[in-house]
Amino acid sequence: MEKKTIIFSHESDIDGLGNIILGKIAFGEIDYVLVPNINTLETRFREMLESGELDKYENIYVTDLTLYNPSADIVKNNPTLSKKVIVFDHHKSAINDGYDKYDYMRIVEEDSYGRKRCGTELFYEFLLSTDVIEGNEALDKFVELTRLEDTWEWKKNSESGEKAHDLAILFNIIGIDEYIRRMYSKLVENTEDFNLDDSENAMIKARKEEYLRLLQQLWSNAEIFNDEDNNKFSAVYAGYEYRNELAEYVKTLNIDELKYLIIVALEKGEYGQKSYRSIDESFNVGAIAEAHGGNGHPAAASVNITEEQKEYALTLKNKSIRESLDYLVKSRLNK
Numbered sequence: 001m002e003k004k005t006i007i008f009s010h011e012s013d014i015d016g017l018g019n020i021i022l023g024k025i026a027f028g029e030i031d032y033v034l035v036p037n038i039n040t041l042e043t044r045f046r047e048m049l050e051s052g053e054l055d056k057y058e059n060i061y062v063t064d065l066t067l068y069n070p071s072a073d074i075v076k077n078n079p080t081l082s083k084k085v086i087v088f089d090h091h092k093s094a095i096n097d098g099y100d101k102y103d104y105m106r107i108v109e110e111d112s113y114g115r116k117r118c119g120t121e122l123f124y125e126f127l128l129s130t131d132v133i134e135g136n137e138a139l140d141k142f143v144e145l146t147r148l149e150d151t152w153e154w155k156k157n158s159e160s161g162e163k164a165h166d167l168a169i170l171f172n173i174i175g176i177d178e179y180i181r182r183m184y185s186k187l188v189e190n191t192e193d194f195n196l197d198d199s200e201n202a203m204i205k206a207r208k209e210e211y212l213r214l215l216q217q218l219w220s221n222a223e224i225f226n227d228e229d230n231n232k233f234s235a236v237y238a239g240y241e242y243r244n245e246l247a248e249y250v251k252t253l254n255i256d257e258l259k260y261l262i263i264v265a266l267e268k269g270e271y272g273q274k275s276y277r278s279i280d281e282s283f284n285v286g287a288i289a290e291a292h293g294g295n296g297h298p299a300a301a302s303v304n305i306t307e308e309q310k311e312y313a314l315t316l317k318n319k320s321i322r323e324s325l326d327y328l329v330k331s332r333l334n335k
Helices: 016-029 038-051 071-076 079-084 090-098 119-129 136-152 158-189 198-219 240-252 285-291 309-316 321-330
Strands: 005-010 029-033 059-063 087-090 105-107 223-224 233-236 260-266 273-278 300-304
Touching: 005 016, 005 038, 005 240, 016 029, 016 119, 016 136, 016 158, 029 038, 038 071, 059 079, 059 119, 071 079, 079 090, 087 119, 090 285, 105 233, 119 136, 119 240, 136 158, 158 198, 158 240, 223 321, 240 260, 240 273, 260 321, 273 285, 285 300, 309 321
Parallel strands: 005 029, 005 059, 059 087, 087 105, 233 260
Antiparallel strands: 223 233, 260 273, 273 300
């Protein structure tokens, strides 16, 4: 049977994957493409468009990322395609770049009450409104936990917040395919509630204990700098999976006047990525990331590293980690 729905989504977190899980529940058999960032999304989408691969689909959804140009205008100017494609995103950078003005894009960072949104929630509301999925308590809880984690509101909500963050930890342990499989199974087998089982909770507990030891070790290799506006920040080489936990650990250290942290993960994506995390919760790292060619949210953002930047940084790293980090944090990505 030919699949009629395809979803393009973010591979890096549970919000991107939440949309795939909802799509499988709503439509049954679907195709999906997971990408690390908007640049890869635009390239992959356009390749499939130009090759005719997208012609066979009746529904084309882009979730937790925004489709940028030239693909955005290609869809806009094609009457057939613009009826098939719908974008569900919540990133402020996409709004700043004007993509919320496209009729087929639903980009909402927060509602009129200041409540932060996420891609999974926006997609869920659409599926409910079009009667292709039947809501229930388990789905409602799964979507809300995903929203709490992705918007960083998990830190403000004790019990639900911990459960939300546990989902992200579990994802880091089991990976993309197994996360999708497990969450899908839970949600189709039990519509009355959503919980992790004992084995999953045991894995999470062990990982938290392991994390603490690793975070202490990683932080011992961090460097502290001042940016061009004299904001105090730290940078460190670390694996991508530790970006959130390392930021939370640094907050517990109460370092005087430290505004933000940059985690440099050279294994992320094609050539690496800089993840920005607020240490001072009133500090907007999204603005810092955007100034360096990236995008994201006030508390969490990222900038991709180019091949040339990575090669030069590795050359410097052999001589001085501080010089290598200093070079990378000052580097800019040209979109």
